[in-house]
Amino acid sequence: MTSDSEGVVVVGGGQAGFSVVSTLRAAGYVGPVTLFADEPHLPYQRPPLSKKAHTEAADLSVSLVPESFYAERDIELRLGDDVVAVDPAARTVRTRGGRSVTYAHLVLATGARNRPLPVPGADLAGVHALRSLDDALAVGRALTTARDVVVVGGGFIGLELAQVARAHGARVTVVELADRLLSRALSAEVEPHVRERHEQAGVRIRTGTSVLALEGSGRVERVVTSDAVLPADLVVYGIGAAPRxxxxRAAGLAVDDGVLVDEQLRSVSDPRVFAVGDCARHPHPHADGPVRLESVQNATDQGALVGRRLAGQPPARYESLPWFWSDQGAVKLQIAGLRAPSDDVRLCVGDVPERLAAYAFRGGLLAAVETLNWPAEHLAARRLLERRTPVSADDLAGTTLGALARARRAAEVRA
Ligand SMILES: Cc1cc2nc3c(=O)[nH]c(=O)nc-3n(C[C@H](O)[C@H](O)[C@H](O)COP(=O)(O)OP(=O)(O)OC[C@H]3O[C@@H](n4cnc5c(N)ncnc54)[C@H](O)[C@@H]3O)c2cc1C
Known part of the structure; x- marks a missing residue:
């Protein structure tokens, strides 16, 4: 067993962990930096995994940076080396390989894992989850021969994959337990438009339907649902994720569906420990209570905030505007802000039929915006929400955020 001098130890080599270590060096931190990543691959981005089929790792240029990046910045990258225990009193982490490293500060960036499919037959060949690069390669290879694909879960990842499978010429059915698609993430007002576009692309959608069993001899052959038996030679499920x-928890830090951190992303139990990305539950000015967000924006911005702080910059609150995108075939869905279930949502149809925006108002003011195939309106929303520019429903009557922002700028110039 070895012991290293103190520095920053980051557990988890995903988007958030990478953001921490790259920001530490960019901000001038000179102490030891160690990044533990349990996967064998260089830290990579996950969004491409569900938006195209890949059969060879070489097809996928998903690495965030080349290997030389870490060596050049004296970042010790420990691939395939998972941390199995944290001892906050001794300020050490222990790896599966038996190495013990002492830290001045620890950053947990362990991400999330897919919820398992809790039905008989989920372990048959031909049944896949989709989270890691290795999952994506397995799904990509299966798609080269699959004829009947059943996607379990009508969330972002499932719907993206459904379109990828259609592009491969497979018959595709999405089975969703809730009575609509994207029920947690998207307003009920926009959902029918997303559904219609998937159906127009030939995806069959069965909402309000539960999967009871997967059957087949050795390989999956059919999916038994609450109202039908569906032929299937490939099943991909995406039914949500749980924080790692x-x-x-084992280290005695406060946890509640995510590591509980304060507004500076510091563990509420230990000021030397931070948590960032999918694994962190944090206060946010746009939310009523602590939230856990699963997005590239959140992982990147949180990692950068902690990296700057540990490099010696003044502590700052995490207040970045949440935003998100999902590319589902011809549908580009973008969300700015956090919509609450009680928000008043108004739809706005764009100047071309593919475009749509939904404005969510809380207390009479714009709080979140969902757009379909309308990147300019999404960007206008981000700018206005980031600056906390008040926008009321009356301001937006008969116009768009882009036009409103232009009109306000012109008025400022005239004044
Ligand atoms: C298929 C897919 C598509 C997505 N598409 C989009 C999209 O279009 N837009 C968007 O905004 N977001 C998207 N997301 C979500 C986004 O990728 C995540 O929110 C983001 O990757 C979170 O970053 P993270 O670093 O917190 O977690 P992760 O990227 O999950 O990284 C955490 C890493 O830590 C490792 N780890 C865990 N425990 C340990 C340990 N004890 N020791 C060492 N290593 C450990 C994990 O194996 C993992 O590699 C997508 C996610 C998936 C899975």
């Missing part, structure tokens, strides 16, 4: 907070 077990290290923190």
């Amino acid at each position: 907070d077990e290290l923190a």
Whole structure:
């Protein structure tokens, strides 16, 4: 067993962990930096995994940076080396390989894992989850021969994959337990438009339907649902993710569906420990209570905030505007802000039929915006929401955010 001098130890080599270590060096931190990543691959981005089919790792240029980036910045990158225990009193982490590293500060960036499919037959060949690069390669290879694909879960990842499978010429059915698609993330007002576009692309959608069993001899051959038996030679499921907070829990840190952190992303139990990305539950000025967000924006911005702080910059609150995108075939869905279930949502149809925006008002003011195939309106929303520019429903009557912002700028110039 070895012992290293103190520095920053980051557990988890995903989008958030990478953001921490790259920001530390960019901000001038000179102490030791160690990044533990349990996967064998260089830190990579996940969004491309569900938006195209890939059969060879070489097809996928998903690495965030080349390997030389880490060596050049004296970042010790420990691939395939998972941390199995944290001892906050001794300020050490222990790896599966038996190495013990002492830290001045620890950042947990352990991400989330897919919820398992809790039905008989989920372990048959031909049944896949989609989270890691290795999952994506397995799904990509299966798609080269699959004829009947059943996607379990009508969330972002499932719907993206459904379009990828259609592009491969497969018959595709999405089975969703809730009575609509994207029920947690998207307003009920926009959902029918997303559904219609998937159906127009030939995806069959069965909402309000539960999967009871997967059947086949050795390989999956059919999916038994609450109202039909569907032929299937490939099943991909995406039924939500759970934070990987077990290290923190075992270390005695406060955890509640995510590592509990304060507005500076510091563990509420230990000021030397931070948590960022999918694994962190944090206060946010746009939310009523602590939230856990799963997005590239959140992972990147949180990692950068902690990286700057540990490099010696003044502590700052995490207040970045949440935003998100999902590319589902011809549908580009973008969300700015956090919509609450009680928000008043108004739809606005764009100047061309593919475009749509939904404005969510809370207390009479714009709080979140969902757009379909309308990147300019999404960007206008981000700018206005980031600056906390008040926009009321009356301001937006008969116009768009882009036009409103232009009109306000012109008025400022005239004044
Ligand atoms: C298929 C897919 C498509 C997506 N598409 C989009 C999209 O279009 N837009 C968007 O905004 N977001 C998207 N997301 C979400 C986004 O990728 C995540 O929110 C983001 O990757 C979170 O970053 P993270 O670093 O917190 O977690 P992760 O990227 O999950 O990285 C955490 C890493 O830590 C490792 N780890 C865990 N425990 C340990 C340990 N004990 N020791 C060492 N290593 C450990 C994990 O194996 C993992 O590699 C997508 C996610 C998936 C899975």
